[in-house]
Amino acid sequence: VLAAMQRAARWWRQQLDLGVIGVTGSVGKTTTKEIVGRVLSQRYETVWSRGSYNNEIGLPLTLLGLAGSCERVVQEMGMYVRGDIKLLADIARPDVGIVTNVEPVHAERAGTIEDIALGKRELVEALPPSPEGVAVLNYDDRRVREMADHTRARVLTYGLSPEADLWAQDVEALGLGGVRATLRYGSAAVPVELSLLGWHSIYGALRGAAAGLVEGLAWDEIAAGLAA
Secondary structure (H helix, E strand, O other), X not given: OHHHXXXXXXXXXXXXXXXXXXXXXXXXXXXXXXXXXXXXXXXXXXXXXOOOOOOOOHHHHHHHOOOOOXXXXXXXXXXXXXXHHHHHHHHHOOOEEEXXXXXXXXXXXXXXXXXXXXXXXXHHHOOOOOOOOEEEEEOOXXXXXXXXXXXXXXXXXXXXXXXXXXXXXXXXXXXXXXXXXXXXXXXEEEEEEEOOOOHHHHHHHHHHHHHHHHOOOOHHHHHHHHHO
């Protein structure tokens, strides 16, 4: 039954003219998926996976629930062992892949930190070549940054370093008021606010902004999505 559902989801995705944004990483997948979904919905009819529908059951269910009018779908992709994300990417066929970080999460099943990195790397390996495919990589995580050498897609890096393509400066945690920062990309310097708590949440804002830039949104649309 599971294999049949996966085949049906793969077929249905192929019938739809939409963009698929895959999100993986050890920590922050669900939050990133929610932020990216809110950003992209400023322009596109966007669906993002419910809760943590990020495995071999949840991902097909999300795809099978899409209507023909959907323009973008943001799909979280989790793993326990190597090969899991390769399967999910084969079903969903993402155009954009966002990697948050690599940490020793589920190490009791996934194995070493190197095994986890290889498993997460399966998302960027599955992306189509540039210019259709884009890998959005965390510059501040060495293992994620090195994934740039293993994809045919265009690479867009984000982080807190000016060496990243998209980076944040003047990050300020506002307690219950969220997080404020200035995002810089090329010559643009854009003040944004995020309603999530904690200084670390700026990484979610960076990922949401990166997805917006890749999908052609204007900065005012991106800022509105981040503040939503």
